[in-house]
Structure formats: structure tokens, C-alpha cells
Amino acid sequence: MRRVNGMAKHLCFLSILMTMLLPICGCSHLGTGSGAKSALEEANSDFNRGSYQTSLTKYEAILEKYPNTGDRVLFEMGIIYGHPDNEQKDYLKSLECFQKLIKDYPGSSYRHDSQMMIFYNSSVNLKDQLIGSKQKVIDTLQQEVKSRGSEISSLESEISSLQQEVESNRKKVAELQQEIAALQAVQKGPADRIVIEKKARQLTLIAKGEVLKTYKIALGGNPDGPKERQGDNKTPEGSYIIDSRNRNSQYHLSLHISYPNEKDKKRAKQLGVSPGGDIMIHGMKNGTSWFGEFHTGVDWTKGCIAVTDEEIKEIAGLAPNGTIVEIRP
Helix, strand or coil: CHHHHHHHHHHHHHHHHCCCCCCCCCCCCCCCCHHHHHHHHHHHHHHHCCCHHHHHHHHHHHHHHCHHHHHHHHHHHHHHHCCCCCCCCCHHHHHHHHHHHHHHCCCCCCHHHHHHHHHHHHHHHHHHHHHHHHHHHHHHHHHHHHHCHHHHHHHHHHHHHHHHHHHHHHHHHHHHHHHHHHHHHHHHCCCCEEEEECCCCEEEEEECCEEEEEEECECECCCCCCCCCCCCCCCCCEEEEEEEEECCCCCCCEEEECCCCHHHHHHHHHHCCCCCCCCEEECCCCCCHHHHHHHHHCCCECCCEECCHHHHHHHHHHCCCCCEEEEEC
């Protein structure tokens, strides 16, 4: 019973995360004076430190003193009320903030995002309620198993079926969470820099100094050190850009990196070898997408940077040609 209860708690936590469609925004959408801007930054700073009630109190004061910031303040208060780390979270107040924004500010740039917040809150809460009802049935059946030994086999079969339903709903919640993460990254994009850390096997999309999303990666089969020559199966190290893309790649989709740069060419010339080329950020080889995230268990490329098919679609959508690519050891 502990394992089932733990699953329900995990699903509840996932449903809370559905309120995090967008992070607390910066001041780029405001035309307010310096006083309002300073007050908003202070309230946002409290939020980032985890002082949720203090942040809410300051936002309420801002709403009274600077009514022209009302739509943004309501949006950010809605985020705080539903934040998973807020011990005094209140879903009803969160929804009230978004609903009031839509009603009172029909022309607000936050209107569409508020509508999405209400939709995802409602969707995840519905899933959570369904999971909760199934959990109650499971608990009842488990009690009956203890008192009705002759029917244990039949009841356990029913429990197994219900647990499968719970797991199915958990997966649906996880899928919705992934959709929200993608929407969040798109909202803050496009990326202006890609940082690839070879040792950590990690690719990070960055926009204006802020991390959009991080991905696990696989590298060339001989990953240590910079690429020196054609055929050495090494992933380069240095600064490059995305200079083209191939939507008909044999690796699902690929973004071409401007290797070799001048430093790479000079090193290869000194060694009397060809520096090679065709270094890409790409997805799985066509027909092998079923590997999914398990592909990162081994470095399998010829020097490229590999992610899953779903991830390369996201990266391609967020990183236009000309995006800087920094590959670190």
C-alpha cells in the first residue's frame, strides 16, 4: 500500500507542476515608470528566494499603488499561488487571479497565457481527482484481501487492473508536463547560444543569459580531447555557429555546426591531416527512435552530438541558423 500511496503523491506533485507553464517574467513587457519597475523587481526577487508570502504581499501593494501593472501582477500572483514549493499554495486563488486577468484586461498580452494556465490546471486536476478515486478503490480492495482470504486471487487481479489505470494516468500527466516545458521554452526563445559540455554529456539552450532547457547527449565514440582529423571519432571543442540544417537527414533531423574553425584548420595543417567536417547536432538514426533516452548510455556517433528525435525537434525550433555553439571539454 505504501508503494501505491507514493505513486499518488508523485502524481499530485506532477499536477502541481502544471501551474508552472511560464516562469515569473522580466520587465520586458512593461512600459511602467522606474518606481513600478523597481517594486516589481523586488517582489520577483522575493519569489526567486522562496519568500512566497512576502512576494505576494508586495504584489498586492503594487496592484494598489500602480494599477496600470494589474494584468502582469495578477498573472505572477497566479503563478506564486500555485507554485509547487509554496507550502501555503492555494489553487482556487491561483485560478481566481487568472480568471480576473482575463475578465478585467481583455487586451492584455498575458490573456492567452492565462487561458492556457486555466486549461492545464483544470486538465491536471481532473487527472489527479481520477487517480485519487482509483486510489481509494485500491485501498478498499486491499482491506478486503486481508479479511476475505478465499477471494484474494480475484481481488488482486482487480487491484492490478486499477494500478495499470493509475499508471496510465500518471503517464498522461507526465506527457502534459513535457508539453508545458516545451511551451515554456518556446515562450522564452529563441536561443542565442548553445553550450555543450562534453564531460557532463549535456547540451543547454540559452536565451539572453537565461537557461531555456537542458538535454542529455551522446558524443563521438572517442570523446576525450578536441577533434584533430577526419575519422578520429572525436567531438570538436571550441566556438562555432549553426550554419545550416538538413530536414531529410538520415539521423531524423540535423543542425550543421561550422566545424572546422580557423583554429581547427591550423592544427590539422600542422599535423598534415584533413580536419574533417560534417559535425552535426542530430536525432536518432532513422528507424531507431525507439531507443529514446537510453541512447545516451554509450557514445555512439562519429563525432556529432546526438539527442532523441523529440529533442532535436525542440532544439531545431528554438535555435535558428546563426546561433552560437560553444563546445567545452
